[in-house]
Amino acid sequence: MVSFLDKRARAAFKEGFEFSDELGPLKVIHVYEPSVNLKAILVVDNIAAGPSIGGLRMAEDVSIEECFRLARTMTFKNAAAGLPHGGGKAVLFGDPKMPKENKEQHIRAMANALRQTEDYIFAPDMGTDEECMAWVKDEIGRVVGLPRELGGIPLDEIGATGWGLSHATEVALEYCDCELQNSRIVVQGFGAVGKHVANFLTQKGAVMVATSDSRGAIYNPNGLNVAKLMEIKSSGGQVGDYEDAEKLKREAIIDIECEIWIPAARPDVINKDNVARLKAKLVIEGANIPVTHEAEKVLANKGVMCVPDFIANAGGVICAAFEYRQASEAQAMQAIEEKLRRNVRLVLEDTLKRKILPRQAANDLALQRIKKAMSYRRYSLFSTAPRFV
Numbered sequence: 001m002v003s004f005l006d007k008r009a010r011a012a013f014k015e016g017f018e019f020s021d022e023l024g025p026l027k028v029i030h031v032y033e034p035s036v037n038l039k040a041i042l043v044v045d046n047i048a049a050g051p052s053i054g055g056l057r058m059a060e061d062v063s064i065e066e067c068f069r070l071a072r073t074m075t076f077k078n079a080a081a082g083l084p085h086g087g088g089k090a091v092l093f094g095d096p097k098m099p100k101e102n103k104e105q106h107i108r109a110m111a112n113a114l115r116q117t118e119d120y121i122f123a124p125d126m127g128t129d130e131e132c133m134a135w136v137k138d139e140i141g142r143v144v145g146l147p148r149e150l151g152g153i154p155l156d157e158i159g160a161t162g163w164g165l166s167h168a169t170e171v172a173l174e175y176c177d178c179e180l181q182n183s184r185i186v187v188q189g190f191g192a193v194g195k196h197v198a199n200f201l202t203q204k205g206a207v208m209v210a211t212s213d214s215r216g217a218i219y220n221p222n223g224l225n226v227a228k229l230m231e232i233k234s235s236g237g238q239v240g241d242y243e244d245a246e247k248l249k250r251e252a253i254i255d256i257e258c259e260i261w262i263p264a265a266r267p268d269v270i271n272k273d274n275v276a277r278l279k280a281k282l283v284i285e286g287a288n289i290p291v292t293h294e295a296e297k298v299l300a301n302k303g304v305m306c307v308p309d310f311i312a313n314a315g316g317v318i319c320a321a322f323e324y325r326q327a328s329e330a331q332a333m334q335a336i337e338e339k340l341r342r343n344v345r346l347v348l349e350d351t352l353k354r355k356i357l358p359r360q361a362a363n364d365l366a367l368q369r370i371k372k373a374m375s376y377r378r379y380s381l382f383s384t385a386p387r388f389v
């Protein structure tokens with residue numbers, strides 16, 4: 001028995017550090033509270049630039065590895081966007097559609113469990129929203145992405161990430177010899193990110209020919225009415241309830257030919273097994289880690305431009321960081337536009353100049369900034385300075 005436990009403990013210890021490298025993660029915290037059946041993980045990756053900001057995700061099927069990868073993405077995203085924040089991510093295991101009183105109990109308990117973890121600032125993510133952040137605010141105060149009534153800039157309501165993605169798309173199109181006007185877009189995941197990027201891009205002349213949600217996909221080569229779809233979704237419907245379109249299986253969205261393909265749902269949706277099916281000129285990564293690195297290489301070899309996640313979808317966190325400093329909504333939206341346009345151009349110019357993958361150019365841009373921030377510290381990952389966080 002003892003040796004079994006020893007073996008298990010050794011394995012767990014090893015497992016806990018298998019992602020460690022020179023950048024982090026600084027902390028991996030398991031949160032367990034049996035009285036409300038709360039099981040959660042927090043990964044604080046790197047806080048050299050300041051306290052970490054990263055979403056609280058509620059889902060039933062997220063691994064520690066995924067949580068770590070998402071936290072690392074936030075480190076890179078915040079650094080690339082020039083924000084005084086490091087990266088973190090929290091995952092609460094559970095069905096985000098559970099009864100509201102249970103969800104509130106889970107989120108309030110989670111906030112309390114992390115009361116002292118001052119190097120992590122809560123933010124919304126898949127399965128959580130502004131109301132959830134208001135519960136966190138009520139418990140511990142350290143949170144962004146609040147409802148307007150509490151002084152927040154409701155980033156999902158105003159579509160901060162979609163706004164940034166629309167600017168990323170416009171700049172990237174210049175490098176694809178393609179115009180936005182009449183370009184066909186496909187959006188996988190018509191949620192907070194997907195619906196807003198669809199809205200901003202179609203307002204500027206693009207045509208959304210297909211979209212999907214967790215239940216299925218729809219396709220109309222003549223275009224889908226984005227406002228109508230937003231109405232259907234906000235009244236609790238599925239994209240499949242939209243009438244004037246062909247109904248398809250969820251995964252069929254990958255096969256729809258278009259100029260711009262925007263993943264805005266789950267990680268690893270484009271991978272080595274399905275990347276050959278993608279027929280687009282440009283992929284704008286709206287979701288976090290939606291395309292595996294292997295698949296990104298395949299796309300580059302096929303001449304498909306791919307704007308990496310942490311560059312393209314930084315709009316939400318820029319908005320959150322501005323809210324944290326009590327800036328106005330207009331200042332946040334302007335900063336998103338400026339930062340996104342500048343960063344996409346920097347990354348794509350470097351990609352062409354050095355004949356490297358956009359991912360490499362984006363990593364180098366972020367890494368340079370993270371390393372500089374780390375060089376100012378006595379210890380590489382944490383700071384003991386008063387009021388640092």
Ligand code: NAD
Nearest residue numbers: 161189190191192193212213214264265286287288313316
């Ligand atoms: P959301 O929950 O509002 O929307 C997700 C949408 O994807 C829903 O419509 C859901 O039905 C759909 N979906 C889920 N699984 C699917 C599947 N397998 N196929 C097709 N559709 C599927 O979440 P969101 O806030 O829009 O976030 C989407 C992605 O964007 C996540 O990866 C998130 O981490 C990332 N992201 C979000 C923000 C933000 O500001 N909300 C910022 C940056 C990145």
